[in-house]
Amino acid sequence: MADPLVILTERLAPAFAAVRDAACAEAGTDPATVPAPPTVRRSDRADFQADGALPLAKRLGRNPREVAAEVQEAATAALEGLVAELELAGPGFLNLTLDDGAVADLARRAHADAALDVAPDADAGTVVVDYSAPNVAKEMHVGHLRSTVIGDALVRVLERLGHTVVRENHVGDWGTPFGMLIEHLVDVGEDTAVAELSVGDLNGFYQAARASFDGDDAFKERARRRVVSLQAGDPETLRLWRILVDQSTEYFQTVYDRLGVRLTPDDVVGESAYNDALPAVVADLDAAGILVLDDGAECVFPPGFTNRDGEPQPMIVRKGDGGYGYAATDLATIRQRVDVTGAERILYVVGAPQRDHLEMVFAVARMAGWLPDDVVAEHVPFGNLLGADGKMFKTRAGTSVRLVDLLDEAVDRARDAIAERNPDLVGEEAEAVAAAVGIGAIKYADLSSDRVKDYVLDFDRMLAFEGATGPYLQYAHARIRSIFRRGEVDVGTLTADVDLALGQPQERALALALLGFEGAVRDTARTSQPHRLCGHLFDLAQTFTSFYEACPVLKADDEATRASRLVLCDLTARTLAAGLDLLGIAAPDRM
Template identity: 60%
Template structure:
């Protein structure tokens, strides 16, 4: 079903025969033809022959008559391929008959751990959590759809010295009052009040210090109060995830505390392996190739002098657990780019310890920042962090106003559904349609626009296609062969058959802007097709074929947006 792969396989055989060994034909979409191969140019120096001669010999050996209407050598030695309309029709008919749209499950499924979101207990989620949560959710959706066993790991910040002051503040308020304050989602006020007392009151500070010791020592009362803080925070996080429409559940919380019992064995194993060194202040590992500005080796702090563990120890314990106990072979850490060096050092230590040996590997899925109109980090007018709940509420409110303006006859219940789909979809798509390693500017007007590379544009394209079937009173489309007879149909067909290629590429790179860009191109190409090719007014056989093309386009848009975590309303 993957046309690009099919063309590449045919050309690879011919190139190999000419070169006397394996050659990647490097088949790509082209402005000069449907597809193009430039492998002859790279092969020319190796064979000592003109690239046009090599390309001509390849064409003399390749069998493409069933796929291509025209095959020619152009320029210095490019091979241009124009796909035959009957071949496109056959491929699309098969794709339409397949519930998976021609995208096969992975031939080698893996166990993949996706570590993402990771808010802190007793702190509200803010705009800084958006990218990790949205990118991680898209990774989970895509990899699960491709047949991998995906384990979601929400690495909560639920342990450490701040919990001494938080538990003491909880006791000052009283358990029931504290539980109520946390249950209504006012986590920031709770944390700030505890912090203010800690900074201003030496007696409170001493109580907090003793409470940390009690927590780490396993005092039952302290642990019970700590569990209350964690449980109420988790309830709040789940409401945010529900509003955002991501797949994280209560079973996916694996906070820092989850690894506490693993820290001592990890440290002992590093010591046995000869990797642990005493730096005077801490027991450290110095992975090769990492130095500071002064040229001195950089350490990974495993255990501090006071017996406490550095957070790198938790990361190492997590890798060891995920590869040894869970059997994971691909570990994805969806964390901001500033943490890149930390994770590279942790991965290096894990490899030296034998916890990250092939086929197991770890990848830092880094991302940039969300900026305000001034080009600086996005913040509230008061200069603080923007609460994620407030941002999502505003998105839905703005989308509801847009829905009422565009369709005044839409029932209010439908407005609410459309507003959530469009508002939340706009936020997600703006994030995912940007190359994740880059920063982007948060702009309400642009992200909610019905024009351009936006979620509302794609959602509207999907709803527009579905309206065709409502106008024709077609509830269930009867399968019909697809035939390609018009240039606009040909252009749309080329985009549709490319879906599997795009998904396969994103599976490896997790560059979701490539999937988003594909969907935008598909929607724009459909618009051109719809303007040039009558559907409901066409003759019977042509009408059935074009209806099948419309339906297939809607299904690809629906599936592609679903992989990005975006809902597709039937009406807008």
């Protein structure tokens, strides 16, 4: 563990608890009812500030400065060797300035550790992440970008912290549209259909099927009969359906591989996988006494949910025609994830409009006993991707933009920018860097935005080499690696016993920024908000720039200072690369 914020929080917590416990004992209050977190954060008045005395004093009905003074006294011994100055300030703040030697020791320890001294979570468990979820025989469009890259970043961060992460790509592979899709496959022939789908012409295939369905009554009747055959398990219909699913899955994987996300065909769990479990969902809800027949449909009315008229809102499990609602499948997935997978936390990375539906599903699952209190189910919502006009990002014709077209444009623009900045970069290396920069720019622009908000896709801004962009961070990493090439320095010679000198304020500031990496990673895992890690990496890159401008590295005054600054450079490059990797973004050594 290298993050001073995490260490300070752990060392201050007993002092806050001791003050709380003493006050509660005197007042005859149960300490368990009085939270006492230290609430440590970075500060411009010192290195860190603990604000916890103010809310604790309010809960205890005491003067906050008096409470802070008691915490200060109680914490002194625990902070020895780490904190050089512990000052009481303002209405009850505790300002903490770290000992320079302690900062150097922590930075040296992080540099010596391949994991940058970021240890696995003590309570690491099994987490299911449900994300991406395109529809079979339909093109992946820009709307799939957010779920895919946000989910991938969360998977990487959770795995980095030692959790067992189960990736689930809940693709839409079932339902009435498959009647027309299968009939269109029959009409054009299997070979032609496979050829269209394998090259990614999913939109063309789907639109042709829809045109036949809308304009040909005989085709429409065949499609309806085919749906009945599909649901009845007709072997030939299932074989044709499997062609659609397999070809779509292969195409989706080419997009995932290009995006650089960890999803594989083994992670695909379509809606159809739960078909056999749906009758038991209905039967068990009925046995639990919570299933209600409402206007011919079998529903559950979870408490607290109402429609626009203020009337109780039903969640339809089975429709009046005998077909199952989406909620039935969602309930079956929860049972599977809890009972079979052993999930302790389930993340649903889906758009904000699904909020009400998911909240109802979670509520019904808890009513039925399928989602125990010790299992956390979280909706990880996100906003929309907008064009420059502030409206949904579309083509000029008003249709959804294919995700592969978005990636193509980003890489093309990155290729031009790289050629202008570094004409010596050619061939395969230039192509690899263009792909890394272009796709990295799109992913960073998405992940660096607070996910619950809409954001505008602006190629010029996201591909800029200045500001909070992916290329800026990638360039910062490449710039550091160029220092070692120019100085012909082998990073393997930077041993753990280098004495880190933090005499210059920029050196000390860089060391502190580096040590904040662990906290940013844990914060991202806790909140499911990748923009927190993005923000830390941007701050780190800016802090390095200030350091590099003020502190000569290769031309340092003496060999000891040179070695110390090279260690800081190497640790910065490794931290940037590790952080970008957690976001699913490559860090080229040359740009």
